[in-house]
Amino acid sequence: MDAQFLGIPELTETPSVAVVVDVMRAFTVAAWAFAQGAEKIVLAESLDDALALKAAHPDWTALKDGPPAPGFDMVNSPGMLRSVDLGGRTVVQKTTAGTVGALAVKEASLVLCAGFVVAEATARLLRTRASDSVTFVVTGEDGRADEDLACAQYIARRVTEAATDPTEFLRRAAESRAATELTEGVRQGAHPDDVALCLGLDRFPFAMRAEPQNSLMILRPYAVPSLTGDAQT
Numbered sequence: 157m158d159a160q161f162l163g164i165p166e167l168t169e170t171p172s173v174a175v176v177v178d179v180m181r182a183f184t185v186a187a188w189a190f191a192q193g194a195e196k197i198v199l200a201e202s203l204d205d206a207l208a209l210k211a212a213h214p215d216w217t218a219l220k221d222g223p224p225a226p227g228f229d230m231v232n233s234p235g236m237l238r239s240v241d242l243g244g245r246t247v248v249q250k251t252t253a254g255t256v257g258a259l260a261v262k263e264a265s266l267v268l269c270a271g272f273v274v275a276e277a278t279a280r281l282l283r284t285r286a287s288d289s290v291t292f293v294v295t296g297e298d299g300r301a302d303e304d305l306a307c308a309q310y311i312a313r314r315v316t317e318a319a320t321d322p323t324e325f326l327r328r329a330a331e332s333r334a335a336t337e338l339t340e341g342v343r344q345g346a347h348p349d350d351v352a353l354c355l356g357l358d359r360f361p362f363a364m365r366a367e368p369q370n371s372l373m374i375l376r377p378y379a380v381p382s383l384t385g386d387a388q389t
């Protein structure tokens with residue numbers, strides 16, 4: 157598999173297969189939202205769009221990064237979100253990096269959103285599809301966020317080497333700027349457990365696929381064939 161690792165500004169062409177990585181915290185939050193019962197996540201283009209979607213659908217749950225804000229129900233924190241019942245709910249998510257990265261590749265034929273919590277399921281799905289070429293979108297810091305790059309490199313390696321040791325990749329993420337800023341309270345809307353939850357390797361058995369639907373980009377959990385080869389969708 158030919159793997160490319162690109163920051164959002166480097167996306168000059170539409171890739172065929174894109175894996176959009178945001179470890180801290182957008183796609184860790186998304187995975188937790190599905191674990192808490194959310195049916196789907198609408199990836200919003202802007203804060204105004206997120207608020208407009210919420211206004212049009214008052215039963216939806218709107219979520220943003222940074223500090224709490226009027227009109228939004230939650231912030232982009234897995235530590236806070238893990239105790240919220242989202243059974244059957246639609247979540248609208250707008251963040252600085254993760255949602256922007258997914259929207260930047262919305263024309264791709266396959267868009268997966270990932271973090272360490274869904275690494276193995278994501279790698280297994282890529283393995284199953286046997287894609288020749290995969291573009292990993294390293295969403296943070298214009299492609300330089302080491303938590304995202306480490307996770308992307310780990311997933312890429314796992315596609316071909318199932319026994320890849322995660323230790324060094326997780327260490328890099330734990331020592332990244334994002335982890336430090338979350339731990340030190342520099343980034344707002346954070347819970348003390350956020351970094352640990354973002355490093356929760358293979359916490360969930362599903363991958364996450366984003367697809368355009370009625371002019372919106374919708375993220376859903378995506379069951380992948382198990383190790384024993386039982387196919388699910």
Ligand SMILES: O=C(O)[C@H](CS(=O)(=O)O)OP(=O)(O)O
Pocket residue numbers: 178180181182183221222232251252253254255296343344
């Ligand atoms: O919520 C996050 O962790 C970041 C925003 S910030 O860097 O904390 O301000 O957004 P994300 O898109 O999840 O990287």
Ligand SMILES: [Mg+2]
Pocket residue numbers: 178179180181182253254295296334
């Ligand atoms: Mg991030």
